[in-house]
Amino acid sequence: MHNLLFMAKQIVKKTNTVLYKSVATLLQQSRETIVRSVNTTMVSTYYQIGKLIVEHQQKGAEKAPYGKRLVEGLSEKLLKEFGRGFSVDNLENMRKLYLSYPISETLSRKSFQARQGFQAISTIETSISSKTKKPISGTLSRKSLQAPQGFQPIPVFQLSWSHYIFLMRIEKMAERQFYEIEAANENWSLSELKRQYNMGLYERLILSRNKTKVKELSKKGLVITQPSDAVKDPYILDFLGLPDLAVYSENDLETAIIDKIEDFLKELGKGFLFVGRQYKMMIDGDPFKADLVFYHRFLRSFVVIDLKLGDLTAGDLGQMQLYVGYFDEEVKDASENKTIGIVLCKNKKESIVKYTLPKDKQIFASKYKTYLPAKEELQLLMEDEAVYQLNQHND
Numbered sequence: 278m279h280n281l282l283f284m285a286k287q288i289v290k291k292t293n294t295v296l297y298k299s300v301a302t303l304l305q306q307s308r309e310t311i312v313r314s315v316n317t318t319m320v321s322t323y324y325q326i327g328k329l330i331v332e333h334q335q336k337g338a339e340k341a342p343y344g345k346r347l348v349e350g351l352s353e354k355l356l357k358e359f360g361r362g363f364s365v366d367n368l369e370n371m372r373k374l375y376l377s378y379p380i381s382e383t384l385s386r387k388s389f390q391a392r393q394g395f396q397a398i399s400t401i402e403t404s405i406s407s408k409t410k411k412p413i414s415g416t417l418s419r420k421s422l423q424a425p426q427g428f429q430p431i432p433v434f435q436l437s438w439s440h441y442i443f444l445m446r447i448e449k450m451a452e453r454q455f456y457e458i459e460a461a462n463e464n465w466s467l468s469e470l471k472r473q474y475n476m477g478l479y480e481r482l483i484l485s486r487n488k489t490k491v492k493e494l495s496k497k498g499l500v501i502t503q504p505s506d507a508v509k510d511p512y513i514l515d516f517l518g519l520p521d522l523a524v525y526s527e528n529d530l531e532t533a534i535i536d537k538i539e540d541f542l543k544e545l546g547k548g549f550l551f552v553g554r555q556y557k558m559m560i561d562g563d564p565f566k567a568d569l570v571f572y573h574r575f576l577r578s579f580v581v582i583d584l585k586l587g588d589l590t591a592g593d594l595g596q597m598q599l600y601v602g603y604f605d606e607e608v609k610d611a612s613e614n615k616t617i618g619i620v621l622c623k624n625k626k627e628s629i630v631k632y633t634l635p636k637d638k639q640i641f642a643s644k645y646k647t648y649l650p651a652k653e654e655l656q657l658l659m660e661d662e663a664v665y666q667l668n669q670h671n672d
Contacts (some may be wrong), residue, residue: 320374320434320441327375330368348372370442377445377453378432382641403458435461451495452479458498463547476513480655485510485643501548501575504617504639509546511644512621516540519647527584531568534584555583558603578614579604582621589625589642592631597640613651617655621645 334347348368355363394461433440440460447453456479460470461622482499483491484510493500501507517533519525534541535554542549559565569582586591597618604616618640630642 288353316437317434320436320438321432323438324374324378324432324434325370326368327371327373330372331375334372350599370445373445374441393643437467439467443467443470443474447474454495462498475652476649477652477655478509480652481509481511481513484655496573499547501573504578505574505641507546507548507573507576507580507617508619508641508643509544510641511646511650512544513649514541514544514645514647515649516544517647525586527568529546530584530586534569545571548573549580550574552579558600558607560599560603565600565603573617575613576617577612579609579616580619581616582619585620587620587623589620589622589629589631591629593620593622594630594640594642598634615639617641 330348330351348365348396352363352365352368355368436444437458440457442514444453444457444460447456455476459465459473459478465473479494482494485505486494490506499506514534516537517530517535519530531554540552542551550572552572554569556567556570557564558567567581568584571580571582572578573580581597581604583593583597583600597620601616601618609616616639620640620642622644625642625644634640634642
């Protein structure tokens with residue numbers, strides 16, 4: 278009897294624990310949803326306030342002086358009634374938000390709430406038509422998809438107000454759109470958004486892509502459908518704490534990466550999973566070791582990374598071809614895609630890469646930097662790459 282009572286108590290305790298965890302998870306998800314909803318509603322409201330300010334400023338005879346007095350007077354009244362959040366600077370940011378997301382831009386991004394509503398109506402009509410076997414009147418259908426007269430749709434904002442204050446400082450529209458999409462897709466905090474921007478993620482991805490893929494960055498963000506999409510050039514390894522001019526070995530570099538594997542995975546980008554270091558391979562009785570091995574879950578491919586301190590050589594690329602060939606034959610299974618090889622080097626000559634690797638390559642050579650370069654330096658790299666590509670085309 279005592280044992281049965283003990284077992285009953287244990288079952289109740291376990292049930293309560295499972296129930297608590299389930300309820301706690303639900304509440305946490307609900308809180309996060311509420312926070313996101315509050316944030317997006319706030320930004321949408323600020324956008325509309327910015328719109329009203331711009332419209333009223335445009336009615337002033339002398340736009341600059343009138344506009345300044347208008348915002349100052351509005352700020353004074355709003356602060357008295359609604360409290361913090363309506364300083365002159367913040368109202369100017371609301372005005373800037375409206376000007377930074379014009380109708381033409383948001384239309385091209387298909388991000389209007391009205392459009393979403395029209396799509397929902399269209400879906401309902403299709404459903405009714407399929408069930409009744411009768412088509413909805415063409416005139417009725419078209420009318421139901423038209424916005425009310427004078428209606429102006431509002432962009433769908435998915436980030437916090439602090440995110441947008443930072444994003445509005447990015448002058449190039451394509452770059453700003455890229456960071457906005459990635460921040461929303463990857464749920465970046467403001468600090469992570471700033472980190473990715475300061476590390477020049479956009480510029481580095483551009484350096485690794487052709488013109489078609491570059492255009493996609495500002496429209497879709499980073500979409501990984503082929504091996505080249507998962508590669509950056511250069512990789513920024515400033516978090517390793519290895520001074521750029523210090524003397525260190527390849528083993529030191531590898532050890533530093535392992536010690537900071539979480540940061541390294543962030544730098545590699547979305548989809549990478551760590552498999553191991555110094556992966557042993559026996560080929561015709563000779564031992565070989567790959568420095569680092571990862572797996573990419575989106576591409577369903579192993580990724581072998583080799584570290585080189587000096588200039589890239591044809592021998593380095595040949596060795597990587599050996600590793601990739603081994604993984605394709607001995608490690609991956611039939612359901613997985615071909616292995617990807619990345620040689621990380623201090624310096625490289627594009628001609629070495631061009632003449633050593635086949636055109637349908639699964640192997641890439643990328644530079645790495647142990648310091649955070651200024652965005653101006655990355656801009657120069659982009660210009661150099663553009664000149665190189667132009668010369669290649671002319672040849």
